[in-house]
Amino acid sequence: MISVGLVDDQALVRSGIAALIGLSGKAEVRWQAQNGQQALALLAETPVDMLVSDIRMPVLDGIALVKALRAANQALPVLMLTTFDDNDLFLAALGAGANGFLLKDVELARLVEAIEKVAAGGLVAEPALVSQVNPQLAEGPRPEPLSDKEKQVLRLVAGGLSNKEIAELVFLAEGTVKNHLSTILGKLHCRDRTQAVLRALHWGLI
Numbered sequence: 001m002i003s004v005g006l007v008d009d010q011a012l013v014r015s016g017i018a019a020l021i022g023l024s025g026k027a028e029v030r031w032q033a034q035n036g037q038q039a040l041a042l043l044a045e046t047p048v049d050m051l052v053s054d055i056r057m058p059v060l061d062g063i064a065l066v067k068a069l070r071a072a073n074q075a076l077p078v079l080m081l082t083t084f085d086d087n088d089l090f091l092a093a094l095g096a097g098a099n100g101f102l103l104k105d106v107e108l109a110r111l112v113e114a115i116e117k118v119a120a121g122g123l124v125a126e127p128a129l130v131s132q133v134n135p136q137l138a139e140g141p142r143p144e145p146l147s148d149k150e151k152q153v154l155r156l157v158a159g160g161l162s163n164k165e166i167a168e169l170v171f172l173a174e175g176t177v178k179n180h181l182s183t184i185l186g187k188l189h190c191r192d193r194t195q196a197v198l199r200a201l202h203w204g205l206i
Helices: 012-025 036-045 060-072 089-096 108-119 128-133 148-158 161-171 172-188 192-204
Strands: 002-007 027-033 051-053 078-082 102-105
Touching: 002 012, 002 036, 002 108, 012 027, 012 036, 012 051, 012 108, 027 036, 027 108, 036 051, 036 060, 051 060, 051 108, 060 089, 078 089, 078 108, 089 102, 089 128, 089 192, 102 108, 128 192, 148 161, 148 172, 148 192, 161 172, 172 192
Parallel strands: 002 027, 002 051, 051 078, 078 102
Antiparallel strands: none
16 A cells, blocks of 8 residues: 655645545555645654645745755655646756656546556656647657666656766666766757656656
């Protein structure tokens, strides 16, 4: 059973999402928080396997919450809930190290699938949302397949980890991680890390 911390400033939304998660039989909400600050306090008392968090919240929003976790070297998976008009926030959350993005009107099956994938270390993003952020993702040459190690490195990049942190986690030299990233950028025909993550999500490579 996957334990979840649920973070949203709207009590009705929290109750609805918690009920959906509970119905799945595969995950359970251990606690609910109305903002990122409260979530950090609850997390210190009651660890969970992952967070499901809104992006827009008072006091401490979802992006600041992820930044605080990553600054504390916590790789806790975070699945963000967003809307179609949150493009800038979506990119900011991705850059901060969030691991997944779903629209708030998500169906139960999709929510459970995303929770399982993110909790297992994967990445999730609605294709329509990714394409809206960068319509050019489908243009240009088709990306080349990534090796298992390259996929692992890119997932960690998406999680907001530095080259040094990635190297320590996968037991490689930092220079080797840089070489992997150079190869990844070449295979995906991208200029930077964020674009590589977006393009890989669009094409379902990670």
